[in-house]
Amino acid sequence: xxERFVPLREWLRxxxxxxxxxxxxxxxxxxxxxxxxxxxxxxxxxxxxxxxxRFRAALADxxxxxxxxxxxxIARDVLARELALAPADLAAIAARARERCAGDxxxxxxxxxxxxxALANAEMRVxxxxxVGRDDVVLHVRCGTIDATLEARLxxxxxxxxxx
Numbered sequence: 001x002x003e004r005f006v007p008l009r010e011w012l013r014x015x016x017x018x019x020x021x022x023x024x025x026x027x028x029x030x031x032x033x034x035x036x037x038x039x040x041x042x043x044x045x046x047x048x049x050x051x052x053x054r055f056r057a058a059l060a061d062x063x064x065x066x067x068x069x070x071x072x073x074i075a076r077d078v079l080a081r082e083l084a085l086a087p088a089d090l091a092a093i094a095a096r097a098r099e100r101c102a103g104d105x106x107x108x109x110x111x112x113x114x115x116x117x118a119l120a121n122a123e124m125r126v127x128x129x130x131x132v133g134r135d136d137v138v139l140h141v142r143c144g145t146i147d148a149t150l151e152a153r154l155x156x157x158x159x160x161x162x163x164x
Contacts, residue, residue, distance in 0.1 A: 136149035
């Protein structure tokens with residue numbers, strides 16, 4: 001293409017034979033179709049298709065991993081917002097944790113010191129622990145502990161959906 005400025009009136013004026021010949025000289029030759037024997041061999045096409053399939057599979061795997069992380073991040077953000085609006089029902093969380101202990105008598109319930117008042121009516125010993133989050137409960141039984149922290153509960157929910 002010509003780099004110099006060409007006024008519109010020159011483009012629109014009737015072309016004489018000399019200017020048409022000049023334009024033809026500047027036009028590139030049209031591309032010709034390749035000969036039959038210049039196409040890639042069947043093995044080369046198969047290799048290219050296999051490479052495309054591998055790329056697509058890697059892309060799908062990366063997307064699955066990102067979607068799982070994204071779902072977990074969204075769930076955590078929504079829970080944080082909800083907990084800012086209304087605190088967790090620690091008594092209900094403790095009751096569900098107690099149901100999970102399968103007949104083993106709970107020894108103690110560790111909660112944040114600010115949450116002790118919410119569990120004043122608990123049927124077990126409540127131990128204040130600064131290391132436990134405000135919306136978390138850790139139940140101690142004879143054979144170990146039942147982690148009912150927000151993180152553990154969320155991980156269980158996400159695992160059900162294959163996102164943890």
